[in-house]
Amino acid sequence: MTSSEPVVDDARPVLLVLADSLAYYGPEGGLPADHPRIWPNLVAHELGWDVELVARIGWTCRDMWWALTQDPRVWASVPRAGAVVFATGGMDSLPSPLPTALREQIRYLRPPQVRRVVRAGYQWLQPRLSPLGRPVALPPRLSVEYLENARGALEYMRPELPVIGTLPSVHDCEAYGRVHAGRPGAVEAVTRWAEEKDVPLVDLADAVREDIFSGEANPDGIHWGWRGHERVAEAMLATLRKTGVDSSVSVDGRPLRHAGDGGE
Secondary structure, eight states: OOOOOOOOSSOOOEEEEEEOGGGTEETTEEOOTTOTTSHHHHHHHHHTOEEEEEEOTTOOHHHHHHHHHHOHHHHHHGGGEEEEEEEOOTTTTSBOSSOHHHHHHGGGOSSHHHHHHHHHHHHHHHHHHGGGOOSBSSOHHHHHHHHHHHHHHHHHHOTTOOEEEEEOOOOOOGGGTTOOTTHHHHHHHHHHHHHHHTOOEEEHHHHHHHHHTTTOSOTTSSSOOHHHHHHHHHHHHHHHHHTTOOTTBOTTSOBOOOTTOOOO
């Protein structure tokens, strides 16, 4: 018996999205990665692509970089990617008067009684200290450093691969004191980086501002409703198309066979 590499038919491009929870939370909470109404799937459906959504609540640009370098699902997606979206940065710009490392380590505390007390204390202090507006979860210069590390790594592997960046969303979140003083600095730094490296940007705030303050978004004041996801998908599609992506061609340049086409 001889073995051979499997033949992949209709090798559709992949939309690789590295994101925080804004990519998969809806008006009532978190959703599975294949939910048809979250924006990555709206975009991919319109393009006729597959999706690889790699995301987690609270992720910053640093976590995005770690995912790119450490997650084998990302490694498997890069060769098939038609485009990569860096959809982190919103968390970076939120006020974090208590150390981010403290928040991330609470889950590891033992015994459980101690963990519950520390978490309750953190949750009590966070909204009361957030009006200070600083420090933010990740300073803009570090956000940009991780974005550029990720972009540079992808450019090394796939020089022709389109990379799309994002500007932070807006929020009306009580847990952050309804304060977002770190956003202007983040916007300035990311915009400067994007201009220098020729990275197209989607401004999430422009897309979701109306939704966040409409009463139809998630009651937590930070995650979007369905209209927000639709508006982000529209903005992302418009930006992707400006880069020249072609939904009728596979990664290796062959025309795609769609359902109903005859085989060879």
